[in-house]
Amino acid sequence: MQVDIYDTTLRDGAQREGLSLTVNDKLKIASKVAELGVAYIEGGWPGSNPKDDEFFARAQDEIDFGDSELVAFGSTRRPMGRADDDANLAALLEANTKTICIVGKSWDYHVTDALETTLEEGVRMAADSVAYLKSKGRRVFFDAEHFFDGYKRNPKYALEVCQAALEEGADCIVLCDTNGGTLPHDVAAIVSEVFDALGGDVKLGVHFHNDSGCAVANSLVAVEKGVTHVQGCINGLGERTGNANLVEVIPNLVLKMGIDCVPLDRLRNLTETAHFVAEVSNTPLNPHAPYVGAAAFTHKAGLHVSAISRRPDAYEHIDPELVGNSSRLVVSELAGRSTVMLKSKELGIDLSARPEVVTEVLTKLKNLEHIGYHFEAADGSFELLVRTAAGWKPDYFTLESFRVIMEKRADGGVATEATIKVHAKGERIIATAEGNGPVNALDRALRKAIGQIYEDLKEVHLTDYKVRVLDPDKGTAAVTRVLIDSTDGHTSWSTIGVSENIIEASWQALQDSIVLGILRSQARQSAGH
Numbered sequence: 001m002q003v004d005i006y007d008t009t010l011r012d013g014a015q016r017e018g019l020s021l022t023v024n025d026k027l028k029i030a031s032k033v034a035e036l037g038v039a040y041i042e043g044g045w046p047g048s049n050p051k052d053d054e055f056f057a058r059a060q061d062e063i064d065f066g067d068s069e070l071v072a073f074g075s076t077r078r079p080m081g082r083a084d085d086d087a088n089l090a091a092l093l094e095a096n097t098k099t100i101c102i103v104g105k106s107w108d109y110h111v112t113d114a115l116e117t118t119l120e121e122g123v124r125m126a127a128d129s130v131a132y133l134k135s136k137g138r139r140v141f142f143d144a145e146h147f148f149d150g151y152k153r154n155p156k157y158a159l160e161v162c163q164a165a166l167e168e169g170a171d172c173i174v175l176c177d178t179n180g181g182t183l184p185h186d187v188a189a190i191v192s193e194v195f196d197a198l199g200g201d202v203k204l205g206v207h208f209h210n211d212s213g214c215a216v217a218n219s220l221v222a223v224e225k226g227v228t229h230v231q232g233c234i235n236g237l238g239e240r241t242g243n244a245n246l247v248e249v250i251p252n253l254v255l256k257m258g259i260d261c262v263p264l265d266r267l268r269n270l271t272e273t274a275h276f277v278a279e280v281s282n283t284p285l286n287p288h289a290p291y292v293g294a295a296a297f298t299h300k301a302g303l304h305v306s307a308i309s310r311r312p313d314a315y316e317h318i319d320p321e322l323v324g325n326s327s328r329l330v331v332s333e334l335a336g337r338s339t340v341m342l343k344s345k346e347l348g349i350d351l352s353a354r355p356e357v358v359t360e361v362l363t364k365l366k367n368l369e370h371i372g373y374h375f376e377a378a379d380g381s382f383e384l385l386v387r388t389a390a391g392w393k394p395d396y397f398t399l400e401s402f403r404v405i406m407e408k409r410a411d412g413g414v415a416t417e418a419t420i421k422v423h424a425k426g427e428r429i430i431a432t433a434e435g436n437g438p439v440n441a442l443d444r445a446l447r448k449a450i451g452q453i454y455e456d457l458k459e460v461h462l463t464d465y466k467v468r469v470l471d472p473d474k475g476t477a478a479v480t481r482v483l484i485d486s487t488d489g490h491t492s493w494s495t496i497g498v499s500e501n502i503i504e505a506s507w508q509a510l511q512d513s514i515v516l517g518i519l520r521s522q523a524r525q526s527a528g529h
């Protein structure tokens with residue numbers, strides 16, 4: 001059996017309170033979700049805001065959708081209007097996607113009280129809109145809004161709306177639990193009744209919100225009852241309590257129910273996709289999230305550590321590699337040591353004969369993590385920690401001092417300037433640079449100071465700069481953690497800084513980033529390419 005996964009992270013997911021995605025963010029997320037191999041990716045609501053218009057204008061040129069298909073979302077025509085001169089439907093066609101999803105009301109109460117029109121007109125709105133979009137050669141999905149609540153109160157009307165959309169050629173009728181309060185046993189009963197009423201061969205989909213904590217369970221129950229299209233969002237993003245979490249729905253369908261919805265080799269991208277979307281949307285992923293969380297396969301097992309490493313299948317519900325995650329052992333001194341050795345080996349540093357270095361790394365790691373460092377997210381800084389513990393002393397440059405000045409003018413203008421004094425190759429160098437912010441100015445000043453000596457630094461640039469306040473209840477005196485992602489076009493690395501002073505935290509991360517940039521370029525040179 002095959003189920004189409006319909007990702008609505010960019011539209012319904014973006015309704016999450018506090019979430020704001022730029023067009024570039026949306027493009028990045030769309031191309032990441034496409035790597036997962038889901039059937040459909042809903043891009044947004046064309047005509048509703050300039051961001052979504054720009055997204056649709058760019059997405060089809062800039063993104064390789066692979067096996068996924070981009071979908072434009074909108075609503076049925078307005079009450080008492082005509083489909084062929086409806087601005088919303090016109091904008092949907094202009095978005096130029098093969099598939100369009102339109103939402104229409106299937107709860108009588110909403111038709112009469114929210115739309116303030118008659119029930120007959122409610123049915124016609126659905127029918128006309130589907131018919132019009134079908135006449136333009138599009139595949140059309142009909143989202144029956146508030147279907148489950150509507151069905152409980154007036155099943156005849158809820159079905160009538162769906163039937164009308166179906167008769168005009170809708171390719172899938174999506175039953176939506178818009179208020180998110182429906183429980184699995186109701187879903188099972190209602191979905192069966194809908195199949196009975198509309199015919200067993202009708203293509204049904206579902207769209208669940210998570211207000212009763214059952215969105216994923218409801219989606220699975222619906223599939224068990226014959227539904228072959230499931231909507232949801234990466235990491236369960238969405239307004240209120242969110243939408244059905246595709247990061248849970250997908251592996252449950254594939255690995256537990258044996259249902260084909262994304263290819264097995266793509267399923268391995270799941271963990272990366274979840275983390276990527278969390279980063280880009282700035283909505284931190286719960287480390288205890290099923291399947292993809294950092295702790296999802298972490299064992300705090302004490303005496304059983306050796307048993308777990310010998311027989312992981314006895315302690316894990318799936319092989320974590322199937323979803324791109326991995327097992328971790330924590331707590332015991334032993335497990336900690338082996339983790340450090342394993343990671344160091346990955347970096348090309350063999351610590352197997354140097355137990356004292358491992359001890360030092362572990363001690364530093366514990367102390368630093370205690371004050372807010374988080375090396376999981378900063379492989380680059382971890383690498384420097386291991387290298388220095390192993391005896392490496394980077395002598396590329398040493399800081400004498402830096403100073404950052406920011407000026408805010410009455411006309412609204414802001415100017416930032418940084419001056420840095422460093423010693424490099426026996427020279428004392430002073431450089432000043434302006435920037436669009438303190439960190440940017442500091443970055444430029446440092447590069448100006450040592451860029452002549454380390455020419456390859458011009459290839460190195462920062463790709464992301466993230467700030468997280470660690471104990472927000474302290475207000476502006478809280479500790480700040482800065483993460484910087486950098487790349488030299490060959491590899492990328494992440495570095496970290498922690499301080500009560502945001503510029504100091506940024507400097508630590510920046511300094512690590514530049515040191516690694518020089519280290520990488522020198523390693524490439526000595527390898528002869």
Ligand SMILES: [Zn+2]
Nearest residue numbers: 012178207209
């Ligand atoms: Zn929704």
